[in-house]
Amino acid sequence: MNMRNPLANARGHGSAKSGTEHWWGQRVSALLMIPLIIWMLYTIIAIIGQPYQVVQVYFSQWINSVLAIALVLAMFRHIQLGLQVVIEDYVHSQPLETILQLLVKLFALAGTITALLAIIRLALQG
Amino acid sequence: MTEETRKQRLERPLSPYMIGSYYKPQLSSMLSIAHRASGVFLSIFGATLMVYWLVALSQGPVAYHEALMLLSAWPAKVLLGLLCFAIYYHSLNGIRHLIWDTGRMLEIKQANLAAIIVLIASSTAAIVTVLIVGGWL
Ligand code: HEM
Numbered sequence: 001m002n003m004r005n006p007l008a009n010a011r012g013h014g015s016a017k018s019g020t021e022h023w024w025g026q027r028v029s030a031l032l033m034i035p036l037i038i039w040m041l042y043t044i045i046a047i048i049g050q051p052y053q054v055v056q057v058y059f060s061q062w063i064n065s066v067l068a069i070a071l072v073l074a075m076f077r078h079i080q081l082g083l084q085v086v087i088e089d090y091v092h093s094q095p096l097e098t099i100l101q102l103l104v105k106l107f108a109l110a111g112t113i114t115a116l117l118a119i120i121r122l123a124l125q126g
Numbered sequence: 127m128t129e130e131t132r133k134q135r136l137e138r139p140l141s142p143y144m145i146g147s148y149y150k151p152q153l154s155s156m157l158s159i160a161h162r163a164s165g166v167f168l169s170i171f172g173a174t175l176m177v178y179w180l181v182a183l184s185q186g187p188v189a190y191h192e193a194l195m196l197l198s199a200w201p202a203k204v205l206l207g208l209l210c211f212a213i214y215y216h217s218l219n220g221i222r223h224l225i226w227d228t229g230r231m232l233e234i235k236q237a238n239l240a241a242i243i244v245l246i247a248s249s250t251a252a253i254v255t256v257l258i259v260g261g262w263l
Contacts, residue, residue, distance in 0.1 A: 055190070
């Protein structure tokens with residue numbers, strides 16, 4: 001028995017032929033984040049309660065800028081892939097699903113750009 | 127929709143929801159839904175707060191101090207405490223997921239042991255972090 005909605009067949013959904021990449025993207029971003037999250041926790045504990053100057057100098061150092069950029073990129077990629085699956089799993093009505101999927105993409109893109117700009121500005125202040 | 131497709135749809139097997147009266151609550155299913163919930167929670171609040179903090183820092187001392195004032199109000203402190211637990215839990219449980227993906231630790235006994243380790247480790251780490259950050263340690 002063919003259990004697929006004929007419309008889904010016609011649109012080519014169901015299998016979008018991108019499942020493997022998605023799966024790998026989620027895992028690779030997760031793996032990358034393990035050291036980066038450790039660095040983030042270290043950073044939080046190191047700078048908490050410190051005066052502005054100290055925090056600013058910390059984020060103007062090469063190594064910290066690079067790690068912060070890597071964290072932002074990995075995290076927003078992980079978020080986008082992760083939230084996409086959650087929406088696919090729970091939201092089955094159109095156009096709501098498409099709207100939410102677009103919002104997730106927008107959120108990830110805006111977050112990435114804004115965070116990167118802030119990190120670069122801090123790096124240039126050094 | 128034709129009568130035929132309507133019939134096909136009704137005949138489709140449904141997988142029962144894991145949370146509900148079909149399954150007895152188990153450690154594995156509870157931690158699984160908590161992984162999802164913590165991921166969504168971190169995405170919406172954690173990532174947004176991180177970007178907010180970075181932008182404030184990049185704008186100079188005045189903006190940075192305003193942000194710190196906002197983040198030290200008690201509702202913000204509660205949120206930060208929950209985020210702290212969520213990041214430890216999701217990261218450690220995420221490692222458990224990654225180990226499964228290599229085909230290891232899939233036996234129920236091993237999976238449950240790892241689950242208990244994740245729960246104890248993330249709670250302890252969250253409490254210790256809150257104590258350090260709060261100045262009690
Ligand atoms: C070292 C850190 C992390 C690791 C090892 C990790 C690992 C994982 C893994 C393996 C999955 C897939 C789970 C599955 O297939 O069921 C996942 C899902 C997810 N993660 Fe993470 N993660 C980490 C950090 C984060 C952070 C910081 C965020 C958000 C700011 C996040 C948000 C999500 C979301 C939204 C999902 C989708 C949830 C789902 O499909 O059930 N993760 N994570």
